[in-house]
Amino acid sequence: MSIQTALITGAGGGMGSEIARQLAAAGFHCLLTGRREGPLEEVVAEIEAAGGSASAHPLDVTDSVQIQALVDRRKEECLDALICCAGDWLIKPLEAVTDAEIEHILAVNLVGPMLMARSFLPQLRRSENATILNIGSIASMRYVPQISIYTAAKTGLRGFTGALAEELRPERIRCVLLSPGPADTPMRWAATPQADPDTLVTPETIARTVAHIVTLPPGTTVTEFLLISQGYGEDAARKMLDD
């Protein structure tokens, strides 16, 4: 059997890098993308030192020209898993949000996965067990104050992924929205430095779940779910934002 390939966006750090490490450990060749080459090369070196296979392909997921350039370089290849993890976060009351912030948050969290899926469909169609997995958020499923733009992007991603799952179901390409609760990553600590570690899900657990989904038997799927720390109670979101 030929080696399987996974492309991970946002793979230079946070949960994306852990997803790349675990998929490489599971035998995938991993294509790592992100805007900065340095962090991608560091993860590639770690994966190779552990006996895995990976390569770095810097690109901005909001730029369809850069995406198409990567597609063109890998035109003849097969892609088994497209994991869209790149994202950015914004905590602000709506009145304080700028036009540029609205554009940026929607572009990276919502438009990026749309462009990636559209661009890599020909390669995914060559796989006998293809997955498009988008990383949502608890904001894809539940509403909390001060993150309305991020919530709009992540609920939009939920809708996009669900509709695409139906569109690609006849071709047996699974499309999954995995929505983590607050996670122990640099994004979380930058956004809410006062977060209680007990309320956070680990990148290792998220990556393990991704590895499970992309290796489900062909023709089977899951659709969407929250993956959350049981320490994250009802009022934890408000507390995290209010402290």
Ligand SMILES: NC(=O)c1ccc[n+]([C@@H]2O[C@H](COP(=O)([O-])OP(=O)(O)OC[C@H]3O[C@@H](n4cnc5c(N)ncnc54)[C@H](OP(=O)(O)O)[C@@H]3O)[C@@H](O)[C@H]2O)c1
């Ligand atoms: N952390 C949480 O609590 C949490 C909870 C639920 C969901 N999520 C979601 O999980 C995903 C990963 O988050 P994380 O916590 O791992 O964040 P992170 O540590 O900040 O990592 C995000 C990665 O995305 C890359 N990135 C950002 N903008 C990009 C762009 N325009 N094009 C390509 N790559 C880009 C960054 O690398 P470069 O700067 O080099 O591009 C970075 O490596 C995001 O979609 C986030 O919304 C996070």
